[in-house]
Amino acid sequence: MTEYRKPLATRATPIDGLVIVDLTVHPDNRGWFKENWQREKMVAAGIPDFGPVQNNMSFNAEAGITRGLHAEPWDKFVSVATGAVFGAWCDLRAGSPTYGQVATTTITPDVAVYVPRGVANGFQALEDGTAYSYLVNDHWSPDAEYAFVNLADPALGIDWPLPLTDLSDTHLSDKDRAHPPLAEVVPIAPRRILVTGAAGQLGTALRDAFPEAEFPGVEFVTHAELDITDPQLATARPWRQYTAIVNAAAYTAVDAAETTGRQASWAVNAAGVANLARVAAEFGLTLVHVSSDYVYDGASTDAYREDAPLAPLGVYGQTKAAGDLAAATAPRHYIVRTSWVIGDGANFVNTMASLADRGIAPQVVDDQIGRPTFTRDIAAGIRHLLETRPEYGVYHLTNTGEPASWAEVAREVYTGVGASADAVTGVSTAAYFEDKPGTSPRPLNSVLEVDKLTHTGFTAPSWRDRLTEYLKGLSR
Numbered sequence: 100m101t102e103y104r105k106p107l108a109t110r111a112t113p114i115d116g117l118v119i120v121d122l123t124v125h126p127d128n129r130g131w132f133k134e135n136w137q138r139e140k141m142v143a144a145g146i147p148d149f150g151p152v153q154n155n156m157s158f159n160a161e162a163g164i165t166r167g168l169h170a171e172p173w174d175k176f177v178s179v180a181t182g183a184v185f186g187a188w189c190d191l192r193a194g195s196p197t198y199g200q201v202a203t204t205t206i207t208p209d210v211a212v213y214v215p216r217g218v219a220n221g222f223q224a225l226e227d228g229t230a231y232s233y234l235v236n237d238h239w240s241p242d243a244e245y246a247f248v249n250l251a252d253p254a255l256g257i258d259w260p261l262p263l264t265d266l267s268d269t270h271l272s273d274k275d276r277a278h279p280p281l282a283e284v285v286p287i288a289p290r291r292i293l294v295t296g297a298a299g300q301l302g303t304a305l306r307d308a309f310p311e312a313e314f315p316g317v318e319f320v321t322h323a324e325l326d327i328t329d330p331q332l333a334t335a336r337p338w339r340q341y342t343a344i345v346n347a348a349a350y351t352a353v354d355a356a357e358t359t360g361r362q363a364s365w366a367v368n369a370a371g372v373a374n375l376a377r378v379a380a381e382f383g384l385t386l387v388h389v390s391s392d393y394v395y396d397g398a399s400t401d402a403y404r405e406d407a408p409l410a411p412l413g414v415y416g417q418t419k420a421a422g423d424l425a426a427a428t429a430p431r432h433y434i435v436r437t438s439w440v441i442g443d444g445a446n447f448v449n450t451m452a453s454l455a456d457r458g459i460a461p462q463v464v465d466d467q468i469g470r471p472t473f474t475r476d477i478a479a480g481i482r483h484l485l486e487t488r489p490e491y492g493v494y495h496l497t498n499t500g501e502p503a504s505w506a507e508v509a510r511e512v513y514t515g516v517g518a519s520a521d522a523v524t525g526v527s528t529a530a531y532f533e534d535k536p537g538t539s540p541r542p543l544n545s546v547l548e549v550d551k552l553t554h555t556g557f558t559a560p561s562w563r564d565r566l567t568e569y570l571k572g573l574s575r
């Protein structure tokens with residue numbers, strides 16, 4: 100029986116994330132009215148902001164008609180427009196703490212159920228002429244991965260009001276009779292993570308931080324495999340089957356960005372990020388984007404906090420700043436600003452180690468101050484953000500320890516590889532670049548304050564410790 104004028108409320112079930120919702124139904128002399136989905140109130144009541152894109156209805160002419168149990172790769176919000184059903188669900192999500200658990204309840208117009216992606220859904224009509232409604236957050240596609248479980252499987256122990264053995268073919272389809280028992284079900288994999296720019300320094304480290312065993316279906320794409328500037332990006336993947344994009348793609352040739360690489364820098368670091376942000380916004384994904392200390396002018400005498408004004412000096416920094424503004428338009432975004440990245444690839448430490456090996460005594464700038472940051476720690480910090488989900492926004496993420504100039508870093512590298520630190524001569528940035536026309540201006544202060552990230556429970560180790568380990572691992 101429909102209960103009228105109940106306040107909107109939610110009730111937990113034995114299945115993790117499967118929520119029964121009490122809806123407010125307003126009766127009058129013509130019938131009744133209900134808000135079947137009301138985003139603002141329902142999200143406030145704790146129902147996920149699941150972004151429905153399709154509303155399905157099935158009409159069930161007679162009581163006893165039974166459908167299920169079907170787990171599709173999208174979330175559902177089910178209820179009835181008229182009549183009543185006995186609803187039954189079984190958790191078929193790979194890795195779910197409640198895998199195989201069953202929940203049941205009666206659904207009348209004053210009840211709805213939020214069914215998370217991968218939980219198999221089924222029902223038996225309790226009245227003739229029952230109209231069953233479900234909102235879903237992906238468009239139906241024959242290519243989607245589905246899972247099914249047999250609604251008569253004794254392992255589920257569902258106590259159907261009308262025994263299934265009494266049902267004729269007009270009440271239960273052959274297809275639904277033939278679904279496998281729970282023991283033979285292939286579970287539904289979770290939504291996937293996509294990592295762009297996967298052949299770069301950070302992309303390489305992200306492969307270790309997001310192993311397939313812990314992140315089933317995680318996808319690493321190189322520049323050749325997915326160009327973030329692609330105008331067809333919105334249709335390049337079935338995006339609703341993804342949960343996050345980690346953007347490690349960038350144009351990072353700082354000096355070339357001033358001249359021959361200006362267009363490419365804008366295309367990748369600004370327009371490409373805007374492209375990703377549009378996809379993230381449209382399909383409800385979290386965008387993790389990586390940014391740089393070069394978005395600041397370096398004139399501050401203090402370490403930079405996340406809310407410091409953007410004031411980039413050169414083209415690379417300008418395009419990175421534009422990318423940050425674009426990334427922030429995605430409702431779910433983490434912008435991870437880091438500095439002086441060292442990983443697997445061409446970088447300052449490798450250059451210095453190579454110069455030391457060849458007995459070269461370099462001049463190195465001693466008035467740019469910052470902290471080298473190792474890609475394994477950036478990757479670990481990104482994993483931390485995606486797993487703990489602090490408030491969306493900008494986070495500084497660098498290794499910790501006393502900041503240093505590039506000349507000091509160079510001396511540590513020389514010492515670390517067994518050469519003399521005396522080989523490194525300090526020089527001012529102005530003097531170093533004096534005879535190098537067309538090069539980029541660089542901030543003198545690149546020190547980023549990392550307290551905000553620390554408060555979320557993540558602090559990267561000291562850069563000096565990481566440098567020692569890194570130099571040991573260099574194949575020379």
Ligand SMILES: NC(=O)C1=CN([C@@H]2O[C@H](COP(=O)(O)OP(=O)(O)OC[C@H]3O[C@@H](n4cnc5c(N)ncnc54)[C@H](OP(=O)(O)O)[C@@H]3O)[C@@H](O)[C@H]2O)C=CC1
Nearest residue numbers: 296298299300301322326327348349351389391437439440
């Ligand atoms: N390196 C540093 O010192 C610092 C870097 N950062 C930021 O950290 C992030 C990671 O940098 P890092 O790993 O060092 O960069 P890398 O230059 O090592 O890697 C960038 C990757 O992006 C790829 N790429 C370029 N254009 C596109 C495109 N249009 N679509 C898809 N992929 C593309 C590149 O491929 P290909 O080479 O084939 O073009 C490359 O594999 C970047 O956002 C960078 O701005 C921040 C501070 C310092």
Ligand SMILES: Cc1cn([C@H]2C[C@H](O)[C@@H](COP(=O)(O)OP(=O)(O)O[C@H]3O[C@@H](C)C(=O)[C@@H](O)[C@H]3O)O2)c(=O)[nH]c1=O
Nearest residue numbers: 351353391392393438439440447461462463464505531
């Ligand atoms: C090789 C060399 C560099 N330098 C200077 C140039 C430069 O100012 C500094 C560091 O050299 P790099 O070539 O690594 O500088 P650069 O490419 O500007 O490094 C930057 O890359 C971008 C992508 C970022 O986002 C920044 O955080 C920063 O890491 O050292 C010397 O003084 N002597 C040398 O022999």
